[in-house]
Amino acid sequence: MNADVKIKDSIDRGTVDSVRALEADRYKYGFDSDIDQEFAPKGLNADIVRFISEKKNEPEWLLGLRLQAYERWLEMEEPTWANTDYPEIDFQDMYYYASPVKKEGPKSLDEVDPDILAVYNRLGISLKEQEVLAGVQGAPKVAVDAVFDSVSVVTTFKKELAKQGVIFCSFSEAVQDHPDLVRRYMGSVVPMSDNYYATLNNAVFSDGSFVYIPPGVRCPMELSTYFRMNAQGTGQFERTLIIADKDSYVSYLEGCTAPMRDENQLHAAIVEIVALEGAEVKYSTVQNWWPGDSEGKGGVYNFVTKRADCRGANSKVSWTQVETGSAVTWKYPSCILRGDNSQGEFYSIAITNGCQQADTGTKMIHLGENTRSRIISKGISAGRSNQTYRGLVSSHKKARGARNFTQCDSLLIGDQCGAHTVPYVESNTASTQFEHEATTSRLSDDRLFYCRQRGLSEEDAVALLVNGFCREVLQELPMEFAVEAQNLVAISLEGSVG
Amino acid sequence: MIHMQPDAVISHFPHKRMEAWKWTDLRMSVSEEHMGLTRAVTPRLTLPDGVSCSPGNRHHGSSGVMPTLAAGFAPVCWNIRVPTGLNVQGPLRIDNLSGGHACMFIRVDKGASLDIEEYHQGPDRRFSNMDLQVHLAEGSRLRRVVVQNDPGNAVRVATACIAAEKHSILEQYMLSFGGALSRLETRLYSEGEGIEATMNGAYLLDGRRHTDMTGHVEIAGSHCTVRQSVKGVVTDKSRGVFQGKFHVKQAAQHTDARMRHDALMLSDTTEVRARPELEIYADDVACAHGNTIGALDENVLFYMRQRGIPQARSRSMLTEAFVAEAFDDLDDAASKQSLLTRVQEWLA
Numbered sequence: 001m002n003a004d005v006k007i008k009d010s011i012d013r014g015t016v017d018s019v020r021a022l023e024a025d026r027y028k029y030g031f032d033s034d035i036d037q038e039f040a041p042k043g044l045n046a047d048i049v050r051f052i053s054e055k056k057n058e059p060e061w062l063l064g065l066r067l068q069a070y071e072r073w074l075e076m077e078e079p080t081w082a083n084t085d086y087p088e089i090d091f092q093d094m095y096y097y098a099s100p101v102k103k104e105g106p107k108s109l110d111e112v113d114p115d116i117l118a119v120y121n122r123l124g125i126s127l128k129e130q131e132v133l134a135g136v137q138g139a140p141k142v143a144v145d146a147v148f149d150s151v152s153v154v155t156t157f158k159k160e161l162a163k164q165g166v167i168f169c170s171f172s173e174a175v176q177d178h179p180d181l182v183r184r185y186m187g188s189v190v191p192m193s194d195n196y197y198a199t200l201n202n203a204v205f206s207d208g209s210f211v212y213i214p215p216g217v218r219c220p221m222e223l224s225t226y227f228r229m230n231a232q233g234t235g236q237f238e239r240t241l242i243i244a245d246k247d248s249y250v251s252y253l254e255g256c257t258a259p260m261r262d263e264n265q266l267h268a269a270i271v272e273i274v275a276l277e278g279a280e281v282k283y284s285t286v287q288n289w290w291p292g293d294s295e296g297k298g299g300v301y302n303f304v305t306k307r308a309d310c311r312g313a314n315s316k317v318s319w320t321q322v323e324t325g326s327a328v329t330w331k332y333p334s335c336i337l338r339g340d341n342s343q344g345e346f347y348s349i350a351i352t353n354g355c356q357q358a359d360t361g362t363k364m365i366h367l368g369e370n371t372r373s374r375i376i377s378k379g380i381s382a383g384r385s386n387q388t389y390r391g392l393v394s395s396h397k398k399a400r401g402a403r404n405f406t407q408c409d410s411l412l413i414g415d416q417c418g419a420h421t422v423p424y425v426e427s428n429t430a431s432t433q434f435e436h437e438a439t440t441s442r443l444s445d446d447r448l449f450y451c452r453q454r455g456l457s458e459e460d461a462v463a464l465l466v467n468g469f470c471r472e473v474l475q476e477l478p479m480e481f482a483v484e485a486q487n488l489v490a491i492s493l494e495g496s497v498g
Numbered sequence: 499m500i501h502m503q504p505d506a507v508i509s510h511f512p513h514k515r516m517e518a519w520k521w522t523d524l525r526m527s528v529s530e531e532h533m534g535l536t537r538a539v540t541p542r543l544t545l546p547d548g549v550s551c552s553p554g555n556r557h558h559g560s561s562g563v564m565p566t567l568a569a570g571f572a573p574v575c576w577n578i579r580v581p582t583g584l585n586v587q588g589p590l591r592i593d594n595l596s597g598g599h600a601c602m603f604i605r606v607d608k609g610a611s612l613d614i615e616e617y618h619q620g621p622d623r624r625f626s627n628m629d630l631q632v633h634l635a636e637g638s639r640l641r642r643v644v645v646q647n648d649p650g651n652a653v654r655v656a657t658a659c660i661a662a663e664k665h666s667i668l669e670q671y672m673l674s675f676g677g678a679l680s681r682l683e684t685r686l687y688s689e690g691e692g693i694e695a696t697m698n699g700a701y702l703l704d705g706r707r708h709t710d711m712t713g714h715v716e717i718a719g720s721h722c723t724v725r726q727s728v729k730g731v732v733t734d735k736s737r738g739v740f741q742g743k744f745h746v747k748q749a750a751q752h753t754d755a756r757m758r759h760d761a762l763m764l765s766d767t768t769e770v771r772a773r774p775e776l777e778i779y780a781d782d783v784a785c786a787h788g789n790t791i792g793a794l795d796e797n798v799l800f801y802m803r804q805r806g807i808p809q810a811r812s813r814s815m816l817t818e819a820f821v822a823e824a825f826d827d828l829d830d831a832a833s834k835q836s837l838l839t840r841v842q843e844w845l846a
Contacts, residue, residue: 081517397766412781415748425772427791430763436789438776 040097042233046070049203052097056172059179065192069202072193079196082359083388083420084328086264086301094266096204098234143168145209145225147238155209157221165214166250168223171239174210181212185243189272189309189336197268197303197330201237205270208238213248213279227256229289229300235266242272244279246312251282256289256325262298264327265290269304277312277339282320289325294383296355299327306333310342310371318345319362327356332390334363337371337402344373352385352417361391361422366402366432377408381417388419393434394426402432409438500570504535512563521739521771522710527679528653532625538572539598539626544591549612551578556601556631564655568629571599575631580638582607589613589643589833595628596620596652603631606638606666613830618646618654618680630658634666636690641669643833645840648677650705657683664690664719671828672699673837675844676707676736683712688750691719700729700824702844703736703768710739713757717750724754729824730761731817732768742787743775750780757787762794762820764813814845 040051049070053063078089143157145168161168167178174182193199209225229236244250256267267289275281283306292299302325308317319333335344346362364373373393381387387410395402410419421438508528512519528535543551553574569575580586584607592602595618606612620626626648634640640660648654654677662668672682686695701709711728730738740759761770774787794816802812821841828834 400766410778412778415781417781418777418779420778421774421776421787423772423774423789425770425789425791427761427763427770430766430768430793432763433792434790435792436772436774436787438774438787 038099039095039234042095043092044070044096044204048096052204052206055097055099056175058175061183062175065187066203066205069192069199070204073196073199073203076193076196076199082330082390083386083422084330084357084359086328086357089264089266089301091200093233095234096237097206143221143223145170145223147207147209147225147227161220164217164220166217166219167210167212169210171205171208171210171241174241178210178212181243182210182241185272185274186239186241187272189274189307190270190305194305198270198305201239201268201270201305204235205237205239208240208269209242210240211242211250211252213244213250215246215248217245217248219248219250222251222253224253224255227254229256229265229267233263233265235268237267238269240269240271242281242283243274244276244281244315246276247278249280252284254283254285254287256285256287264292264299264301266301267303267326269306271304271306271333273308273317275308275310275312275315275317275342278314279312280316280318281308282318283308283333285319285321285323287321287323287325287329290327291325291354291356292327294354296327296384299356300325302326302329302331304331306331307336308334308344309336310339310344310368312342313339313368314341315339316343316345318347320345320347321349323348323350323358323360326358329356329358329360331360332362334365335373336365336367337373337399338367339371340368341370341372342368343371346373346375346377348377349380350378350387351380351382352387353382354385355383356385357387358385359388359390361389361408363392364394364404365392366395366399366404368399370401371399372402373404375404375406375408377406379408379410379419381410381412381419382414384416386418386420388422390422392424392426393436394424395428395432395434397428399429400431402429402434404432404434404436406434406436407438502536504530504532507535507567510563510567518712518741521737521741522679522681522708524653524655524679524681527708528625532623532653534597534599534625534627536571537598539595539600541576541592541600541602541628542594543576543578545578546586546588546590548584548586549578549580549590551576553577554603556603556629562657564627565629565657565659568599568601568627568657571627572601572629575601575603578602578604580604580606580610580612582635583609585611586613589615591615591617593617593619595656596626596648596654597624598626600626600628602628603633604640605633606635606640608635609637610635611639613641613833614643615833616642616644616656618644618656619648620652622649622651624648624652624654626652626654626656628656630656632658632660634660634662634668636663637665638663639667639669641830642671643828643830643837644670644672644674644682644699645837646672646674646677646680646682646709647840648675648680650676650678650707652677652680654680655683656681657685659685659687661687661689662693662695665692666690667693668695668697669828670695670697670699671825671833671837672711673840674699674701674709674711676701676703676709678706679708679710681710681712683710683714685714686716686724688715688717688719688722688724691721693717693719693722695722695724696827697724697726698728698824698827700821700841701731701738702821702841703730703732703738704734704844705736706734707736708739709737710741712739712741714743714745715755716745716747717753717755718747720750721752722750722755724756725827726757727824728759729821730759730770731764731821732761732770733764735767737769737771739770740772740774740789742773743777744785744787745777746780746783746785748779751782753780753783753785755783755785759789760820761791762817763791764793764817818842818845
């Protein structure tokens with residue numbers, strides 16, 4: 001934090017120190033790794049799109065889709081409505097494909113380049129399933145798909161998951177091995193030309209994860225994808241597709257980091273989730289891309305389209321995100337609540353520091369009867385950063401009995417940052433009940449009174465309630481991520497504004 | 499003065515692809531049959547003692563298409579002035595604001611105080627566009643009570659742009675019954691410290707009526723207090739729109755600003771749109787907004803019916819109580835009663 005940023009007296013030392021600990025120049029994942037990689041030629045044109053498709057040995061229909069998306073993208077304009085300010089991106093000045101040079105032979109953990117394994121070890125990501133299978137103490141049982149720049153380098157526990165019928169593999173493998181599933185569901189939640197960055201992703205997407213949970217199966221372990229952007233001058237355009245069939249359950253985790261560089265790197269991903277009748281998907285993200293240095297030099301542009309379609313009755317999708325990285329974030333994980341009685345949840349903690357900019361939020365679109373959604377968003381701005389919560393809650397005419405509760409609180413630390421709230425609420429039927437509030441005191445009037453009745457001072461009571469509430473959001477994260485997230489969010493919330 | 503054909507005027511109107519008008523498509527709501535698109539209307543002013551009025555030029559430019567059009571079509575801007583220290587007795591009444599463009603400027607000098615009653619109502623198929631500019635000097639006070647009650651086929655845009663100097667007080671209460679389209683927009687620029695503003699309102703809509711209550715408050719001085727509470731009741735196929743924004747600048751420390759919008763939907767074919775927005779650059783502030791949309795509480799209705807109150811009466815009582823909250827702080831009994839009577843008449 002700059003010395004010239006004036007800190008309010010009322011904010012305690014611990015808070016300030018915690019924020020300092022998150023300072024851009026203390027980014028512990030910013031190391032560079034010298035891995036032998038091959039690249040597509042720099043720039044973007046139809047030949048590059050064909051190059052990527054050929055590298056992945058894709059069927060004709062997928063190449064056709066990519067080329068169609070590329071043509072559409074050329075006609076589109078980059079959106080400017082977000083509360084962000086960054087120099088124009090030169091889409092011809094980056095690599096759209098970078099892959100570690102492949103060794104010949106079967107793809108197993110033993111065959112993975114030890115240098116890449118060393119990178120993941122350094123990031124604290126265990127790719128060693130034998131330790132877990134052998135019962136090594138402390139080894140978490142999480143299946144990991146490790147995506148390194150444009151390719152998935154390894155996916156663990158595939159065999160064990162296959163015993164239950166669960167498909168967990170890289171997107172490229174899914175295209176080869178499960179083309180029917182991919183063709184049926186890909187683009188059914190996020191249409192090809194949904195928005196500028198999604199269309200770009202459709203043209204040049206590289207790798208990502210594919211998950212299919214068969215009917216009635218509760219996925220026996222957490223599934224996780226860890227994205228690492230390593231190569232210089234490269235954009236990452238991953239694609240994730242999760243299909244939860246009837247009455248299934250899966251918890252999916254996503255983590256991402258990048259080396260510290262002076263350049264801005266682009267990350268434009270698509271995540272699609274389909275939840276069929278009675279299915280439940282829990283999607284958690286700890287987004288920790290390189291945020292740039294304290295002067296705003298470098299950092300990742302994180303322009304992501306994430307959407308879930310609660311297609312079946314009684315289905316549920318829960319998004320939990322801890323956003324601490326990226327120079328610019330543009331991200332609105334959403335739920336289309338199509339099935340009757342379906343539920344959508346969005347829990348978010350976003351921290352911006354240095355010169356970071358985040359315009360993030362969610363959309364809850366109620367189409368089915370008795371659909372319910374809940375949005376809890378906590379934003380903390382420090383340094384010279386700016387943060388915006390932007391959300392949409394809407395109900396269709398047939399969405400009788402729809403309910404939404406939204407709460408978004410923001411905290412400003414220092415006098416040079418900004419916190420903004422832009423909620424859109426659209427109701428089309430009288431039987432909906434939408435509530436939106438953006439103040440801690442409104443949330444806790446009754447509880448404050450209760451606490452004060454029991455002898456707590458007002459300050460202690462507020463601290464107790466807000467900390468308790470924040471912990472509740474963190475508890476939405478699976479245990480594997482909770483510790484990392486808690487370290488990132490070790491900031492006491494005080495003096496909140498809406 | 500500008501000269502344009504009605505269709506050319508309409509082509510300049512804001513439309514739904516513009517973010518600030520996305521729920522209020524003025525261009526689609528007006529036709530060439532609406533009278534008043536290309537002419538000026540002279541407001542009827544009932545001036546209390548000590549208040550002067552003279553025709554003159556427009557003082558400072560309100561931003562936006564509609565105020566610019568009003569200034570373009572109205573040959574004069576009516577300049578109303580309240581001299582320093584004068585506590586005006588009785589309200590300044592403004593009516594005859596239908597069927598054309600009108601432009602007014604009100605200056606309340608240092609330490610002076612003024613009450614305004616504005617009546618926006620007129621005959622069928624009129625288009626009306628008012629640009630009101632207000633300057634509140636240091637320590638002055640303005641109470642503005644606005645009643646908008648147009649026929650269901652009238653279109654109205656009324657924009658008030660209020661610049662407030664330090665320690666001035668603004669109290670504003672609006673009651674709107676909509677029209678084919680009506681937009682009541684208030685832009686408050688708090689330029690000094692210690693400004694107090696109350697911007698409350700209510701809209702009651704039936705048929706296919708549409709009301710848009712838009713507020714934009716920019717706070718640049720410290721220790722300002724802003725309270726905004728808008729209540730909406732919609733039934734039949736009507737649409738209520740609320741857009742509010744508090745923009746708290748870096749120097750506006752110790753701002754206490756609260757915004758609320760609550761809407762009751764009394765039938766399944768109604769629509770409510772809301773965007774309560776905060777943009778905050780000062781760290782030592784207490785800012786909040788809240789928004790609720792829903793139907794009358796069935797449990798409360800059941801409770802009232804248990805006590806022998808007929809259903810229709812119960813609904814009416816609950817709705818009246820809900821709306822009346824917007825006018826709770828209005829300390830002029832006559833104005834308050836007048837507003838509540840209009841609410842009761844609508845409910846009956």
